[in-house]
Amino acid sequence: MGISTMGWIGRGAAALAIYAVAAGTASAQDKELTVGMASTFATVDPHEESNSPHNAMSRHIFDSLIYRGGAAENEPQLATSWEIIDNTHWRFHLREGVKFHDGTDFDAEDVIASVLRARDKPSQAFASYTRNITDVTAEDPHTVVVETSVPDPMILNSLSRIRIISSEHADDDVAAFDNGTAAVGTGPFKFVSYTPGDRIVMERNDDYFGGASEWSKVTLRMLPDNGARLASLLSGDADLIETLPAEGVARVKSSDNLKVIRGQSTRIVYLGVDVARDQTPFITAKDGSKLDKNPLKDERVRKALLMSINRPAIVQRVMQDNGTVAHQFVAEGYFGHSDDVDEVSYDPEGAKKLLEEAGYPDGFRLTLHGPQGRYVNDSDVLQAVGQMFARIGIDTKVEVMPWSMYADKYSNGEYSVFLGSWGVNTGEVSNPAIAIVAGRDEAKGTGRYNGGGINDPEINKLLDEATSTLDEDKREPILQKVSELTFNHHYLLPLHYENVVLGASKDVDYKPRGDKYLLAYEVKSAK
Amino acid sequence: MVTSIIRRFIQALFVIVAMTVIVFLAVNVIGNPVDILINPDANQAERARVIAEYGLDQPLWRQYIDFLAGLLRGDFGNSFVYGRSALQVILERFPATLELALSALVIALVVGLPLGLYAGLRPRSVASRIIMSGSILGFSLPTFWVGLMFILLFSVQLGWLPSNGRGETVEILGMRWSFLTEDGLRHLFLPALNLALFKTSLVLRLTRAGVQEVLPQDYIKFARAKGLSERRIISVHVLKNLMIPVVTIVGLEFGSLIAFSVVTESIFAWPGMGKLIIDSINLLDRPVIVAYLMMMVLIFVGLNFIVDLCYTLLDPRVRLDAKR
Numbered sequence: 001m002g003i004s005t006m007g008w009i010g011r012g013a014a015a016l017a018i019y020a021v022a023a024g025t026a027s028a029q030d031k032e033l034t035v036g037m038a039s040t041f042a043t044v045d046p047h048e049e050s051n052s053p054h055n056a057m058s059r060h061i062f063d064s065l066i067y068r069g070g071a072a073e074n075e076p077q078l079a080t081s082w083e084i085i086d087n088t089h090w091r092f093h094l095r096e097g098v099k100f101h102d103g104t105d106f107d108a109e110d111v112i113a114s115v116l117r118a119r120d121k122p123s124q125a126f127a128s129y130t131r132n133i134t135d136v137t138a139e140d141p142h143t144v145v146v147e148t149s150v151p152d153p154m155i156l157n158s159l160s161r162i163r164i165i166s167s168e169h170a171d172d173d174v175a176a177f178d179n180g181t182a183a184v185g186t187g188p189f190k191f192v193s194y195t196p197g198d199r200i201v202m203e204r205n206d207d208y209f210g211g212a213s214e215w216s217k218v219t220l221r222m223l224p225d226n227g228a229r230l231a232s233l234l235s236g237d238a239d240l241i242e243t244l245p246a247e248g249v250a251r252v253k254s255s256d257n258l259k260v261i262r263g264q265s266t267r268i269v270y271l272g273v274d275v276a277r278d279q280t281p282f283i284t285a286k287d288g289s290k291l292d293k294n295p296l297k298d299e300r301v302r303k304a305l306l307m308s309i310n311r312p313a314i315v316q317r318v319m320q321d322n323g324t325v326a327h328q329f330v331a332e333g334y335f336g337h338s339d340d341v342d343e344v345s346y347d348p349e350g351a352k353k354l355l356e357e358a359g360y361p362d363g364f365r366l367t368l369h370g371p372q373g374r375y376v377n378d379s380d381v382l383q384a385v386g387q388m389f390a391r392i393g394i395d396t397k398v399e400v401m402p403w404s405m406y407a408d409k410y411s412n413g414e415y416s417v418f419l420g421s422w423g424v425n426t427g428e429v430s431n432p433a434i435a436i437v438a439g440r441d442e443a444k445g446t447g448r449y450n451g452g453g454i455n456d457p458e459i460n461k462l463l464d465e466a467t468s469t470l471d472e473d474k475r476e477p478i479l480q481k482v483s484e485l486t487f488n489h490h491y492l493l494p495l496h497y498e499n500v501v502l503g504a505s506k507d508v509d510y511k512p513r514g515d516k517y518l519l520a521y522e523v524k525s526a527k
Numbered sequence: 528m529v530t531s532i533i534r535r536f537i538q539a540l541f542v543i544v545a546m547t548v549i550v551f552l553a554v555n556v557i558g559n560p561v562d563i564l565i566n567p568d569a570n571q572a573e574r575a576r577v578i579a580e581y582g583l584d585q586p587l588w589r590q591y592i593d594f595l596a597g598l599l600r601g602d603f604g605n606s607f608v609y610g611r612s613a614l615q616v617i618l619e620r621f622p623a624t625l626e627l628a629l630s631a632l633v634i635a636l637v638v639g640l641p642l643g644l645y646a647g648l649r650p651r652s653v654a655s656r657i658i659m660s661g662s663i664l665g666f667s668l669p670t671f672w673v674g675l676m677f678i679l680l681f682s683v684q685l686g687w688l689p690s691n692g693r694g695e696t697v698e699i700l701g702m703r704w705s706f707l708t709e710d711g712l713r714h715l716f717l718p719a720l721n722l723a724l725f726k727t728s729l730v731l732r733l734t735r736a737g738v739q740e741v742l743p744q745d746y747i748k749f750a751r752a753k754g755l756s757e758r759r760i761i762s763v764h765v766l767k768n769l770m771i772p773v774v775t776i777v778g779l780e781f782g783s784l785i786a787f788s789v790v791t792e793s794i795f796a797w798p799g800m801g802k803l804i805i806d807s808i809n810l811l812d813r814p815v816i817v818a819y820l821m822m823m824v825l826i827f828v829g830l831n832f833i834v835d836l837c838y839t840l841l842d843p844r845v846r847l848d849a850k851r
Binding site: 126173195196197199223448 | 559563566609683686693806
């Protein structure tokens with residue numbers, strides 16, 4: 001026992017010595033980057049999961065046919081160009097001369113294997129992207145045709161999410177990706193090691209077709225705990241951290257070596273309201289007796305609620321500038337943003353008048369529901385909103401609960417007024433609109449998160465049109481109309497877009513992306 | 528002795544079976560994992576496929592029987608989140624937690640025993656009073672606060688030690704251990720110290736109480752009268768007798784070190800089981816929650832057993848079949 005222990009210590013020491021030598025010989029060009037991620041991913045297999053930390057991680061090792069830019073634009077990556085053959089067929093020309101990390105060539109086989117693997121995985125994580133894909137075929141080794149069951153205007157967006165793996169590993173399971181044998185992509189970094197729940201370490205792919213990264217080694221660390229993440233940045237263990245906690249902003253700003261990087265994300269936070277039921281469960285008269293009708297069905301009441309919320313103050317104080325006031329699904333510059341949406345401003349007096357007109361001069365009693373710890377400062381935002389409602393005479397109680405309890409209930413429409421949020425990861429309006437304002441139709445898959453029971457025939461019809469129109473010029477006015485109808489009727493009360501707030505060493509520069517992904521390849525060292 | 532062991536074994540089996548029912552029912556009444564796990568854009572048909580894939584479309588009794596059948600084969604099912612065997616996911620994290628808990632235990636004993644012994648032998652000295660007041664701090668300061676202070680002081684201000692995470696690891700017996708590399712030790716030190724704080728105070732106080740209880744006993748007086756050296760009296764007669772309560776508590780507390788190291792693991796981003804279980808509860812990853820709880824039951828049952836065995840070694844009067 002004693003001898004074997006000594007043996008191991010000896011080996012540890014030897015390993016250390018090698019490590020020290022390696023560190024000593026590191027040249028100036030070998031720059032390393034450590035990133036502290038605010039949320040965790042569960043596997044390296046790019047098709048097993050499709051949440052944003054996972055998709056951001058997989059982009060380091062793997063590429064897609066389409067590159068998705070920071071403002072949701074579709075640009076060439078492994079496909080150099082594409083064209084529409086007819087309503088249900090798209091042709092993609094593949095980049096030539098690209099090699100996988102193991103030295104094998106990239107061609108149409110790999111695209112076919114990857115797309116079909118993503119579609120057929122039992123976890124169904126990519127189902128919403130692949131549901132319309134009936135087949136992928138090769139015309140020649142560098143041309144593929146994607147066939148869809150119905151005209152699908154979102155196909156480019158969908159393909160930008162599906163990572164291309166080597167067809168040799170198409171049948172490998174999650175474990176093979178996690179231990180690295182199958183984690184072979186064409187991306188800017190190569191897999192080195194992965195510790196579940198802790199970190200993934202990658203090294204530079206010197207042959208990357210987009211040009212080698214300046215980081216020779218990249219470590220993505222999973223640090224969901226705010227204190228731990230902040231401490232990593234302050235102590236210099238991490239060069240860049242996601243979601244700088246509000247309590248750390250002042251500290252980082254005052255430091256000589258650190259800085260705060262901000263940008264706007266596409267995640268909108270809103271209040272949903274019950275516009276469907278004649279009696280709504282969580283609104284009563286002030287004495288607790290039942291109201292004869294649901295006040296939220298009156299457009300004036302909904303507008304009054306929105307007018308009573310001082311959104312600039314919420315963004316500034318509660319969110320500590322980690323948000324931007326929102327008026328519709330997407331901010332200016334994104335597809336489907338409309339200039340004709342009413343921008344309601346803070347006006348408590350006007351709100352009281354509207355309530356009076358609607359027949360509620362004394363207000364009513366309301367319970368506001370929301371999750372805790374799901375969105376940035378979610379419960380604090382709700383408390384603030386509750387107090388603002390109280391100022392126009394609506395007695396408000398705020399009830400928050402863990403996401404695992406809330407998720408089910410709010411999407412099934414159990415509440416009267418509730419906090420919701422949607423990360424518009426397609427960067428265009430049809431994605432949030434289909435999920436949260438389209439009438440609920442299980443067969444079509446619309447309105448799954450329509451907790452307010454919105455069912456406006458005009459919106460439904462426009463969305464049907466938008467989801468089958470391939471021509472972007474025709475699609476845009478349709479989606480703009482959807483934005484106008486939703487927000488001019490106040491079916492949703494928009495609060496803010498969450499901001500991307502990063503803490504960074506002054507040695508690095510990064511332009512935050514709308515989808516909040518932190519991609520090491522796009523991190524540059526500051527000059 | 529053998530019958531007693533068998534009896535104990537049967538009792539343990541009952542505890543385990545009862546736990547499977549409780550655990551299984553409990554995780555099935557909180558929330559719906561599909562709502563958490565599924566991509567929000569999925570439609571009804573895709574949802575149904577995922578529900579069927581996880582076996583959640585089956586009635587509860589059926590799921591329970593399938594679970595028991597799997598259990599007999601040592602199979603806890605696949606994690607919903609990780610897509611791999613739940614047991615494997617937990618076992619991967621096990622070395623990290625075990626190493627943290629063991630280091631904390633070693634610190635607690637190495638620091639707590641001598642200080643407690645000293646405070647017990649010289650209760651009136653100034654040093655003893657300082658030690659005893661210090662131990663009150665160890666009891667009463669919340670772990671998370673002390674952890675944060677450690678990080679602020681040693682990592683952020685002084686820059687001596689890394690703020691969090693696990694260092695370089697070496698593979699032994701198919702598991703990855705970090706305490707054999709310098710980098711690993713540097714990462715291990717702060718979290719282990721943090722976790723050890725409470726236990727150190729506990730060991731210290733137990734030891735002191737034990738010393739004060741043992742010293743006035745007749746056999747100590749007799750030993751003194753016999754002219755034995757103070758060193759031998761303390762190391763053989765005092766220490767051995769006061770070890771019984773210490774071993775009991777340390778054994779039980781070791782289980783709790785493993786099961787409840789979650790606070791320290793979160794603060795120091797230590798990739799251990801505690802962090803895994805909290806993540807799994809938030810994501811309603813039922814197979815992992817169930818597998819973890821079952822493992823904890825096994826560990827506690829096992830530890831109790833080991834503690835019983837240790838008694839017999841330390842004190843011949845205590846036998847497992849001491850009824851006769």
